[in-house]
Amino acid sequence: MEFIFLGGAMEIGASSIYVKAGGKRFLLDSGIRQSGTKDPLPDFRTIQEQGGLDAVIVSHAHMDHIGTLPIISKAYPNARIYMTVMTAELTRVLLYDSLKIMAHREDEIPHYTEQDVLDMLGRVTPMRYQAELSILEDVRLTLYPAGHIAGAACACLATEEGTLFYSGDFAAFSQRTIEGIHVPKLRPDVAIVETTYGNRLHANRQVEERRLVELVRECTACGQKVLIPAFALGRSQEVLLILRAAMQNEELPSVPVYVDGMVRDINTVYTRNPTFLKNALGKRILRGGEPFYTKEIQPVAPSQNREALLETKGAAVIVSSSGMLTGGPSMQYAKKLVQSEDACIIITGYQDEESPGRQLLNLLENKEERKITLDGTTIPVKCRVEQVGLSAHGDKSEITALLERLSARQVFLVHGNEETVREYGKELAMADYRRHVYLPECGQAYPVEIRKKRQxxxxxxxxxxxxxxxxxxxxxxxxxxxxxxxxxxxxxxxxxxxxxxxxxxxxxxxxxxxxxxxxxxxxxxxxxxxxxxxxxxxxxxxxxxxAPKEWTMQDLELLVQEHFTAFPYRKMGYYQDRHEIVLLFDYPDSIDKTLFCERAAAFQESTGWTISVNPSMNHTAAGSLLYAAFGSRLQKTSYYVDKKQYAVTISGEEENDREAAEEFYRQTGWLLCINGKCPDSRNAAVRTAANQIPAQELEYMFTPSNAAMQPVEQNLAFSCIEQSFAGLPDQIEKKSIRQDERGKYLEFSFVSPMVGLRYREEIQRIADQIGWRIRIADKVNQNTLFQRIRMLCAEQGIALAKNPSYIPDRRVVVVKTAEAADTEKQAAVAETFQKQTGCGCEFG
Ligand SMILES: [Zn+2]
Ligand SMILES: [Zn+2]
Structure with missing residues (x-):
């Protein structure tokens, strides 16, 4: 067998694979590149050089798999074309649509004519799923449901030389319109699989669907216009069914939904092919029901004026192609809506680097540059922009599961960007040495000798x-x-x-x-x-x-955080010249030295940096600790560095002073002598107490309800968190990854833990969504506290005599004012401050 990749290798677009097997020559898919700069066509010259074509097999009707079918079929009219019945119908709609687009573009020569499309369609042999067909002498083809979109198929091609499996685009999870991929244990010799999301795990589908409904509800409740640009084939139908169900279940109030663009034609094809749809949906159609439209959800009539539609009063949702705002009615709607503050655009799918849709997505990260270029004009963006992940491609876990099921020895990874393909390929190769993983490049030939291999x-x-x-x-x-x-x-x-x-x-x-x-x-x-x-x-x-890797300061900081979560260090010192990090603790003698050495060794092993502890105790902190314990009874404090010992003189001894001394030792690692009485030895009991988690700790930790859930990938988790907190009155100041004996968890730092605890429900919900344990950091951000109090005082015209201070035990900020107090103003400051930070404020 020999494989030559004409397109769709190390890229998404122009999928086209030339296969020579058993003396025959096949083409798997014949797509087109739609991303501006590159040549739109696959490298078809190779086919001629290799002596022609006997058959074409088409996986599904997306343009990156069918866009050049008329061209290739015209060149090789004797090659039959195989695809599912539904793909054939969809192909007709899509190619006719692109004929229309070609006719309107003067700058590009049409690549094919209507006659070419008609001739090509005449050479199609439509197939059903799981029905084996002898397509050439000694060659049998079977198509299996691939998920992804309706009609999509995985192809299994059995030849004299071996069996080949081609996934096309696939998804394992069930969508609203179709079920996921369904293939038996085929045991092919070679598998070619798509890798679009080979480096990530998807968020839970239901969570994303709920988010879409939630967003639409929120925006339409304020009377906004919502535009959902969506790919005409696949994504749009999903979006419509999500909205339809939400309205039926009364999760979404009744609101007009306009359906525009090619979506309408595709909906018609879906309705005509109920057997290719999910059972319930297909049955609804077979019973005479209408699958997509309701009294609220209606197609925009060709005669309807789009501008007038946008000017109607009240909320409305528009679902329209194209999905990346590169053309179609969605672009026209977007031109108007981006300029309105009373509009929201929700992106639901993959956006090409150069597409206007990508510009909108970039706005989500970079708030300053609110501009978009549509149809050659640059327009400022005033509307709200949101993103919901409704991918129709399998994620990493699904690709791996498919490969495991197929257990092919020879695996080619296609349909993914280079970085993803390389990363995932490496992982696959590591996981099983018997698997031969190929990362093919366009224009390259890969001979695979299946029979000889074992000999x-x-x-x-x-x-x-x-x-x-x-x-x-x-x-x-x-x-x-x-x-x-x-x-x-x-x-x-x-x-x-x-x-x-x-x-x-x-x-x-x-x-x-x-x-x-x-x-x-x-x-x-x-x-x-x-x-x-x-x-x-x-x-x-x-x-x-x-050569030793040069770590950046940020790298090291993160690594130190990861390795030394269990240690309450206050600061880090870097010594680049001697590759050393010194950790500063308030109480260096209280840390578990054995554990620290263990961690330090592991750290050095992985980074080449040594890590040590600055031995000096923070006596200011110790002083506060003593003051907190004894208050005004404290008369004199002294310490002895050599003995690691503090001595205090206090008035009026009390029963629990002994406990206070133990507590002091537990926290600082230093003994405390009270009025000349010193504890006789450092007893072990005290040490054990230090390892217990205080009961209060549990309240700050949120554990996913589903214990078996795997945590989602880190960036995905972070974006999920950001989305959940968007628009809430308080924000997370810092998210860190930490580690305890149960493994990694996320820590959210708010201005104070009290503020964090206001979001118990949200945080629990996030934990459930992303599968990470989340803890609210039990620390206040003093800088923010002081900044806020200064600002509030300034607003009320209260002058401060000196810098405010913070008393951790009581979670109170103390403010000394320059002049006599106006109690009303002070009360106002204290109230707002409490609201903003959850901390008290005292004037003195
Ligand atoms: Zn596709
Ligand atoms: Zn594709």
Whole structure:
């Protein structure tokens, strides 16, 4: 078998794979690139060079899979085209639509004519799912439901030379219009799978759907116009069904929803093909029901004036193509709506780098540049912009599960951007050494010999090292030198590398381990395009890989946070020259030294930086601690550094003074002598108490209700949090990743923990959504407190005599005023301050 990738490799767009197998030549998909700058066509010249085409197989009707079908079919009229019945119908609608667009664009030569489309459609053999068809001599084709959009198929092509599985675009989760991918255990020899979201995990679908409803409810409640630009095929139908269900369940008040653009034609095709839809929806249609429209949800009639529609009073929702605002009615609506403060645009899908939709998404991160270029004109953006993730592609876990199910030895990753493909490919290769992972590039040919593969003998290597010990990372230089001496410039799969090392074939677990070591080793690299083949790096590469990594301050700060969460350090000092970090504690003698050394060793191992503790105690903090314990009874305080001991003289001894001394030791690690009486030894009981979690702690921790849920990827979690807090009166000042004995968790710092506790419900809901444990930091931000109090006092014309101070125990800020007090003004300040920060305020 041979595979040549004409398009859609290391990119999303122009999917087109040329396959030679069993003496026949196939084309899997024939898409188009729609992102402005690159050539829109796949590299079709190759087909001619390779001697033509016997059949075309089409996965689904998105333009990046069908956009050049008329061209290729015109060039090879004898090649039959295979696709599902529904894809055939949708293809007709989409290609006719693009004919219309071509006719309107003067700058581009039409790539094909209506006649070409008609001729091509005449060569289509429509198929049903799971019905095997002999398409050529000795070649059988079966299509399986792929999820993604209605009619989408995975193709299984059985040839004399081996069996090939092509996923097309797929999704495993169930959507409103269709179920997820459904394939039996096929055991193909080669699998080609899409990798659109190979590096991320999706948020829960229901959560995203609810968010969409919530946003529409919020905006329409204030009488706003909401534009939801959506891909005509797939996404729009999902959006309409979500809105329809929400109105039926009364989660959304009745509001007019206008459906515009090609969406209307696609809806018609859906309605005509109920058997390709999800059971309940299909049944509704078969019973004579209308799937998408209701008295609220209506298509915009061709005669209807769009401007007038926007000028009607009151709230309305518009669902219209195109999805990226690159054309179609959605662009016309957007031109008006972006300029209005009473409008909201909700983006629901993937946005190309150069699309106007992407400009809107960028606004979400970068608040200053509120501009968009639509149809050549730059317009300021005044409307609200939101994003809801309703992807129709499988995420990383779904791709992995599909590959596991197929258990193909040869895996090609396509339909993903380069970074994603490389990252996911590396992970796949690491996970199973037997899997040959290819990261194909456009224009490259990949021969795969399936039958011969197993007959290849590993012991044909003339030089072996005959080692009896297992290969470890430390052995890499030795193997590297040997490799370069005897096999210079050659590439080997891990099974053969094991033979070089041990002199004979090895068990699977040995190979698996070796694969991991080789992938991470500075001495070897997996081949760029065939991840299962390793190469010995040259000297220069090794040197570069071995050079110590220069960490940035931020990197280190994060790493220190991760490694030393259990330690309440106050500050970090960096010493770049000697690669050392010094942690400052209030009470360095109270920390668990054994644990610290353990963490410090791990830290040094991974970063090359040493980490140490500044031994000085913070005596100001200790002084406050004593003052808090004894108050005005405290008469004299002294300390002895050599003995690590404090001594106090207090008036009127009390029963619980002994406890106070123990508490002091627990917190600071220093003994406390009261009126000359010193505790005799540092007893162990005190030490254990230090390790107990105070009961209060639990109140600040929020655990996901579903304990089995895997935490979502970090960036996704952060964006989920931001979305949840958007528009709330108080914001999270800092989100950090921390670690305790149960693993990683997120910590939210608010201006004060009291403010954080106002959002118990929200935080619990976020924890449930993202699957992370979340803790509210039990610390106030003194800077913010002082800033706020100064501002409030200034507003009321109260002059401060000196800087405010904060009393942690009582969570109160003390303010000394310059002049005699106006109690009314002070009360006003105190009240607002309490509202803003949850902290009290006292004037003195
Ligand atoms: Zn697609
Ligand atoms: Zn696609």
């Amino acid at each position: 290849q003998l590993d012991n044909t290597l003339p030089y072996t090292m005959q080692k009896t010990t297992a290969f470890t990372a430390k052995d890499a230089p030795l193997l590297w030198a040997y490799w370069r001496e005897h096999y210079s410039g050659r590439r080997f799969p891990v099974s053969q590398i094991a033979v070089i090392w041990h002199g004979r074939q090895q068990e699977e677990d040995v190979l698996q381990q070796m694969q991991g070591i080789l992938t991470e080793s500075p001495y070897f690299s997996p081949n760029m395009r065939q991840l299962f083949l390793f190469e010995a790096n040259n000297e220069e590469e090794v040197e570069k890989a071995l």
